[in-house]
Amino acid sequence: MGTLVTRYGAPRVVEAIRARELPPDFTTPETQQDQRPPNLTGRLNAWYARLSAANPAADLDAGEKSGARLIIPGSPEWPSQLDQLGPSRPLGLWLHGTANLRFACLKSVAVVGARAATAYGVHAAAELGVGLSEAGWSVVSGGAFGVDAAAHRGALVADSPTVAVLACGVDVCYPSEHDTLFAAIREQGVVISECPPGVHPTRARFLIRNRLIAALSRGTVVVEAALRSGALNTATHALTLNRHLGAVPGPVTSGMSAGCHKLLRERKAVCITSPEEMIDLVGVIGDDLATQSRAPAVPRDRLNEPTKRVLDAIPARGGAGPASIAVAAGVSLDTTLSALGGLAAAGYIERAANGWRLRKQTASYPKAPDTAVLEPPPVREDLDPTEDPPLPDDDDHPAPAGPAWRTVRA
Amino acid sequence: MGTLVTRYGAPRVVEAIRARELPPDFTTPETQQDQRPPNLTGRLNAWYARLSAANPAADLDAGEKSGARLIIPGSPEWPSQLDQLGPSRPLGLWLHGTANLRFACLKSVAVVGARAATAYGVHAAAELGVGLSEAGWSVVSGGAFGVDAAAHRGALVADSPTVAVLACGVDVCYPSEHDTLFAAIREQGVVISECPPGVHPTRARFLIRNRLIAALSRGTVVVEAALRSGALNTATHALTLNRHLGAVPGPVTSGMSAGCHKLLRERKAVCITSPEEMIDLVGVIGDDLATQSRAPAVPRDRLNEPTKRVLDAIPARGGAGPASIAVAAGVSLDTTLSALGGLAAAGYIERAANGWRLRKQTASYPKAPDTAVLEPPPVREDLDPTEDPPLPDDDDHPAPAGPAWRTVRA
Structure with a gap:
């Protein structure tokens, strides 16, 4: 029907159905194109019946x-x-x-x-x-x-x-x-x-x-x-x-x-x-671009690679000297000393009696609401390296100076 | 380290680190390949420190x-x-x-x-x-x-x-x-x-x-x-x-x-x-092929196209004669008569006083458990074509002879 209307226009097709006779130049080429010739007479009769009822x-x-x-x-x-x-x-x-x-x-x-x-x-x-x-x-x-x-x-x-x-x-x-x-x-x-x-x-x-x-x-x-x-x-x-x-x-x-x-x-x-x-x-290229879903950035991302390694090698309690930190991090002593200076200035670590340790990152904890300013800030328990530290390979938001563990070998 | 071990074997690399001197033929080609020559001396020192602690x-x-x-x-x-x-x-x-x-x-x-x-x-x-x-x-x-x-x-x-x-x-x-x-x-x-x-x-x-x-x-x-x-x-x-x-x-x-x-x-x-x-x-091609997730087949799928159209045009209550069914289905009267015979033989439709109507498909309802054989089978309410019939274009399982509706024009 669509092919008919496209070729002859709707008025001529209605006339053809009413006369129960398709245009002769339509039937021939159509049956040649298709392997299985459509049952045009049958369809014509069905259309005729419908047209009569319409x-x-x-x-x-x-x-x-x-x-x-x-x-x-x-x-x-x-x-x-x-x-x-x-x-x-x-x-x-x-x-x-x-x-x-x-x-x-x-x-x-x-x-x-x-x-x-x-x-x-x-x-x-x-x-x-x-x-x-x-x-x-x-x-x-x-x-x-x-x-x-x-x-x-x-x-x-x-x-x-x-x-x-x-x-x-x-x-x-x-x-x-x-x-x-x-x-x-x-x-x-x-x-x-x-x-x-x-x-x-x-x-x-x-x-x-x-x-x-x-x-x-x-x-x-x-x-x-x-x-x-x-x-x-x-x-x-x-x-x-x-x-x-x-x-x-x-x-x-x-x-x-x-x-x-x-x-x-x-x-x-x-x-x-x-x-x-x-x-x-x-959408149109350029106009309707979706914002890429990106992982949230954390302050630690801004550190360079050796500094991250040094940070990971610093214990959460006690303290470690630059030499043992360098061995644990696998970087040279010079790099370690320079990284330690930077990390201390940025507030990630602090001096302990026997070397360096992680600073307590109270700032990384959820801020108390304004109405609760008089309440004491949440206390963070010191991490015990013999106990389970939070896993660092996952999707939770690692604190800027997330806990690190001394290796037994360090 | 991996490149070193691949080229010289682990024992020679350990010796080189212990001597704090890399093989001379290693340093030169490596720095040529990479644009940024790695700080080999620094690494060597770090490895040396680790080796001493190991x-x-x-x-x-x-x-x-x-x-x-x-x-x-x-x-x-x-x-x-x-x-x-x-x-x-x-x-x-x-x-x-x-x-x-x-x-x-x-x-x-x-x-x-x-x-x-x-x-x-x-x-x-x-x-x-x-x-x-x-x-x-x-x-x-x-x-x-x-x-x-x-x-x-x-x-x-x-x-x-x-x-x-x-x-x-x-x-x-x-x-x-x-x-x-x-x-x-x-x-x-x-x-x-x-x-x-x-x-x-x-x-x-x-x-x-x-x-x-x-x-x-x-x-x-x-x-x-x-x-x-x-x-x-x-x-x-x-x-x-x-x-x-x-x-x-x-x-x-x-x-x-x-x-x-x-x-x-x-x-x-x-x-x-x-x-x-x-x-x-x-998996291995051929051996571990997953079965394609396919839609469940329903008895209606086995009907050919004109028969489906005739089935859809048969009312659920009352009855319709072959001529009006043919107009509603948009197929010829011959096709309609032959489809009606097949559908009746297959149990989809039945004769009514004034033509054909859908058969009550009690068989398409869940079978009563064996312990309940003495209870009467679930009664199916006749579908009223003026009310909402279940939608046929969706994913629920249409009954073999699902309800059909007379069109106003039929």
């Missing part, structure tokens, strides 16, 4: 009555990115809402996922909705429970329009619990469908609808999806259209994240942990 | 007393994959345990991650340990709290040896709470270190140790890691050595998974959600 005037009336408008390719509001669907480009779209669909979709991200989303998935979808909307990106999604609704609700919190693509008529509220949500979307965004008013959803319409969600947006992010999920169908459409694809990871113990993990594992999708990272993926 | 005979005595053994490159138990470390290959390894290190590491995976792991990370690490061990793969890890300990404990449940690489002497129990864990590892696996007996851990030793964990195993999997984590250091070593790298995803809301997500996002690591997937990554 009542376009009533549809237009119903649409106008409900407040919806119909756009077709060439309308000022038509999103031209739909042309990339080729023959499966929709013949027209019913719109209901204040937002201009073309402008709303210029910078848009499809947020899709499971209807039976977990609390985690709903949270992630809402965060994406809020973050995208605050950054001036529109959300495109369906109208289902779970991820779809959470993404729209998140987007409605901020100012950007949000686009709900339905698998039923724009005047049909499916699911009916979403009547207030759809009303809010119509207020700030737009509800769209390629079905005429009054049409109810079927299984096939949901799958067909998914191509629109993928085609309208610059990229799709899958929030939660089981291995058998309509969201993965949308993801496939996005990949086919060469759009960006992201997936939000989740616990490996959650079946609702299994589809996302499969996309990540097959390297079809990019790992997305924040709205910024999704904008980085779909 | 007592190898006492180390060997202490090792023998604790039950440990020392292996060097060329020993039958030496894991030859350590040679890929080049000049940073350890000079020797202290081993304590019943397992043969070389054999234990032939098929091994490094499971690394945060000391401050969450319950989720501990669970994932233990699952990996159990699964790898049951499949005949050894676990290589450190000896810390959190992921390290959980991976070892998981491995100990099954029969494979597990390898703990310490940053202290093999006779030092750090952390001391792990004395029973280390005893169990010595029983079934082996505890190893490049530090002589009695040496305590320092920050630097943990970082140096990490290269051994990466080099001993065929691949490394990061279970939980904050952005600033020693596990990421091990991951870098694995990448440098061209070993496989995996990362276990987690909730995006968890800072302890941020390091894993960064590795996934930068496509440095493969997404790992099960032990099988890690074995698939490091």
Whole structure:
């Protein structure tokens, strides 16, 4: 049907169906191209039956009555990115809402996922909705429970329009619990469908609808999806259209994240942990760069390598002379002496009766709140090197002059 | 030091350090290769000081007393994959345990991650340990709290040896709470270190140790890691050595998974959600393939496309004639009649007074247990097409003849 309309225009195709005879120059080349010639006569009969049952005037009336408008390719509001669907480009779209669909979709991200989303998935979808909307990106999604609704609700919190693509008529509220949500979307965004008013959803319409969600947006992010999920169908459409694809990871113990993990594992999708990272993926190079997630820097990072080694070799209690510190650190005595001077000046270490030791780093402990200034500061117990010192190879924030241990050999 | 030992052998290097004079043919070419000539004299002095403080005979005595053994490159138990470390290959390894290190590491995976792991990370690490061990793969890890300990404990449940690489002497129990864990590892696996007996851990030793964990195993999997984590250091070593790298995803809301997500996002690591997937990554092609995670198949999948469309167009209550079903499904009347016959024979639909309707699918409900055979089967309420039907585009398991809806236009 799409190929026919592309080649002859919708009016001539309607005439052909009404006459139950396809243009003769259409049938021949088409059957040559495809190995399996489509059963054109059968399709023509099915279209004829549908055309007989259709009542376009009533549809237009119903649409106008409900407040919806119909756009077709060439309308000022038509999103031209739909042309990339080729023959499966929709013949027209019913719109209901204040937002201009073309402008709303210029910078848009499809947020899709499971209807039976977990609390985690709903949270992630809402965060994406809020973050995208605050950054001036529109959300495109369906109208289902779970991820779809959470993404729209998140987007409605901020100012950007949000686009709900339905698998039923724009005047049909499916699911009916979403009547207030759809009303809010119509207020700030737009509800769209390629079905005429009054049409109810079927299984096939949901799958067909998914191509629109993928085609309208610059990229799709899958929030939660089981291995058998309509969201993965949308993801496939996005990949086919060469759009960006992201997936939000989740616990490996959650079946609702299994589809996302499969996309990540097959390297079809990019790992997305924040709205910024999704904008980085779909955005303009340079303009929409996400800030790199970086580890927090600690004062110790600023020390040079030999000084760090010297610091690590200084005991927390007692004291050690420069010579034994040099042996423990594995650096020369000259380097040790110069490092000791610097560390003492920076407040990391202090002189003890028998050499050098770490300074008690009260400053590295959480500051007492202002209301508690009269209370004594928290007391830090001296670290006993024979007991377990905090492990230095891990992610907790090492104190500027974290505890060090004398080696038995030092 | 490694370069020196590689070129002249350990005995000649010890002699040179004792004489405080490096071989003359060593200093010249080395300084030509590197732009910044290393301060060889300074290092030589540091080595000299350390050599003077060392007592190898006492180390060997202490090792023998604790039950440990020392292996060097060329020993039958030496894991030859350590040679890929080049000049940073350890000079020797202290081993304590019943397992043969070389054999234990032939098929091994490094499971690394945060000391401050969450319950989720501990669970994932233990699952990996159990699964790898049951499949005949050894676990290589450190000896810390959190992921390290959980991976070892998981491995100990099954029969494979597990390898703990310490940053202290093999006779030092750090952390001391792990004395029973280390005893169990010595029983079934082996505890190893490049530090002589009695040496305590320092920050630097943990970082140096990490290269051994990466080099001993065929691949490394990061279970939980904050952005600033020693596990990421091990991951870098694995990448440098061209070993496989995996990362276990987690909730995006968890800072302890941020390091894993960064590795996934930068496509440095493969997404790992099960032990099988890690074995698939490091295993032999063909032998160790993970079963693809696939969506469950439902009876409806076996229907062909026009039959599915006809099935979707049949109402759940009331009834519809073949002609209106054909229009709703968009297929020809012939196809519809043939599909209706097949669907009726397969038990999906039944004749109603005024056409066809879906059969009540009592069979798709959970079977009553045998003890409850006398109770009446669960009653299924008829679906009302004007109410919300279950969504068909999602991940819940659609019943074989899931509810369908008449469209308003049909």
